[in-house]
Amino acid sequence: MILRDLNLDDLDQICEIENQxxxxxxxxxxxxxxxxxxxYRTIVSEENGEILGYMSIIATKDIFEIINIAVKKERRNLKIGTTLILKAKEICKNVNASQIYLEVRPSNTPAINLYKKQGFKVDGIRPKYYGDEDAILMSYDSED
Ligand SMILES: CC(C)(COP(=O)(O)OP(=O)(O)OC[C@H]1O[C@@H](n2cnc3c(N)ncnc32)[C@H](O)[C@@H]1OP(=O)(O)O)[C@@H](O)C(=O)NCCC(=O)NCCS
Incomplete structure (x- = not known):
């Protein structure tokens, strides 16, 4: 498995994972x-041409945020999500950002567990952020 930046040939596979x-x-x-x-930057996890998962980040001089992360259904629970979060931490360090931010649905236990396991803390709630559901705001402090 390798991690690399998205290229245009990946889009069909990425949209398939996104839709599921x-x-x-x-x-x-x-x-x-x-x-x-x-x-924006999207990192993909790839194995022999198969996209296993991906993560999109936005990095400006003021903000470093994970916008999107997903793993192919049949490849979940194999630490691919963990590998992508570790990559975000590495990029965060390289660009000298102090924190990584993200939002997650309270109902999304797998994602919340993943983020907590990787040292993300809950900062608060954004009411009805998703329309039908609040968002939990989480952040990781790279200096902790
Ligand atoms: C969230 C997601 C990216 C996790 O990816 P993954 O590769 O399956 O996760 P990992 O194998 O790295 O799991 C790491 C930890 O996350 C937690 N976790 C993962 N799947 C879980 C599940 N189904 N239930 C509970 N906790 C889970 C566990 O704490 C796990 O550690 P453990 O295996 O030691 O118990 C994946 O479930 C996914 O693509 N979900 C749909 C898209 C999504 O919701 N994205 C997040 C948007 S905010």
Whole structure:
């Protein structure tokens, strides 16, 4: 398994994972837009041409945020999500960011457990962020 930056040939596989993972999936156009934006970066986990998972981050001089992370359904619970979060921490260190931010649905136990296991702390709640559900705001302090 390798971690590398997204390329355009990955988009079909990424959209397939996105569609099986979220009720409001990103479209191909949204991934394309993020691909073209200098502040966005998407890292994919790949094995012999198969995309196993991916993570999109936004990194500006003020903010470092994980926007999106998903692992292919049949490849979950194999530490691929963990590997992607560890990569985010590495990038965070390389760009001298002090914190990583993210939002998660309170109902998303697998993701919350993953983030907590990786040292993310709960900062608060953003009411009705997802329309039907609040968001839990979490952050990781790279200096802890
Ligand atoms: C959340 C997600 C990315 C986790 O990826 P993963 O590769 O399966 O996770 P890992 O194998 O690295 O698991 C790491 C830890 O997360 C937690 N976890 C993962 N899956 C879990 C589950 N089904 N139930 C409870 N905890 C879970 C556990 O604490 C696990 O550690 P452990 O195996 O030592 O118990 C994956 O479930 C996914 O793609 N979900 C759909 C998309 C999504 O919800 N993304 C997050 C949006 S905020």
């Amino acid at each position: 993972s979220f009720s409001n999936p990103w479209s191909k156009e949204m991934f394309l837009g993020s691909f073209l934006s200098p502040n």
